[in-house]
Amino acid sequence: MVFEQVATGGCQSYLVGCNETCVAAVIDPEISQIDRYLGLAARDGLRIRYLIDTHTHADHFSGTRELARQLGIPVVMHRESPAPFVDMRVDDGDMLLVGHLRARVIHTPGHTRDSMCLMVEDRLFTGDTLLIGATGRTDLPTGDPEALFDSLFRNILRLDPTLRVQPAHDYQGLGSSTIARELAENPRLQKRDRAAFVEMMRSLNLTMPTHMTEALRSNMSGGKTVAQLLAEAAAKVPFMALADLKARVEAEEGDLIVLDVREREAYETGHIPRARLLPRGQLELRVNHDLPDPTRRILTYCELGCISTLAAATLRELGFQRAVALDGGMQAWREAGYPVKSGAKP
Known part of the structure; x- marks a missing residue:
């Protein structure tokens, strides 16, 4: 498997490709990195087939629509996504064929209603559902701490503990983690009682993301950003x-x-x-x-x-x-x- 992780500040995006067929997908692309994804794909002789957003981002500007325009390929999101420009809406259990790779969709609502994770071989691309040492917040539009508890403790945390966790955010420069490590060390995952977890999430009192209004407007509608x-x-x-x-x-x-x-x-x-x-x-x-x-x-x-x-x-x-x-x-x-x-x- 060809694997490239691209950081934009704390935001993480990924280029995943099949060595044998030279087919690739980009997960959670950031609009300022478009030329980089294209350059990485060209360097490795890959043809990008899918552009995937794991959820409606409120903290960065998605590059899926612009890449789709340039390459003529589909934007993939969960069926709950409000974005009108999504070409392929997927559901829990669906698989995307990236050459010989299989990207399995796991619907994980909580951070947003349309949140999903993607399992590709030994890696789990968790979006904002599970972060390294944290979880996605639930106080933004369509967030739900009850749903996040179920998505974590009744779903992805029951997967193979050796799976590598590749989140959409990593502010410490750690790169990746594993499910086993997160279960053992992630402070938020120590609250394994539903009521305690929900109370914790509702009491985080986090600051709002920079450019949240513009990011949500752009990512939900397909409208352009001021920078664009x-x-x-x-x-x-x-x-x-x-x-x-x-x-x-x-x-x-x-x-x-x-x-x-x-x-x-x-x-x-x-x-x-x-x-x-x-x-x-x-x-x-x-x-x-x-x-x-x-x-x-x-x-x-x-x-x-x-x-x-x-x-x-x-x-x-x-x-x-x-x-x-x-x-x-x-x-x-x-x-x-x-x-x-x-x-x-x-």
């Missing part, structure tokens, strides 16, 4: 360096339009000399009046460089093929000690 939108926009436009813009402004380069896409208050507080004001929220409504010549070179900037990247990409889509974005923003311009003009005029 920015990355896609950045791939469509060229950029200009701060020093280059300063030189062009000082030379009063006539062909260049400098466009401040912040709001009026920010513009009047301080802007780049010669910059016009056209707030991003009004761009599409005012572009024909304010920018009548699509052949002009237009540079957009904002406070930090994000909104201006989106604005430049929009201008390119509208036909302004010489639109560029500032590499940085007004904050970086000020920190560089470059000239700033205040007031309502350019």
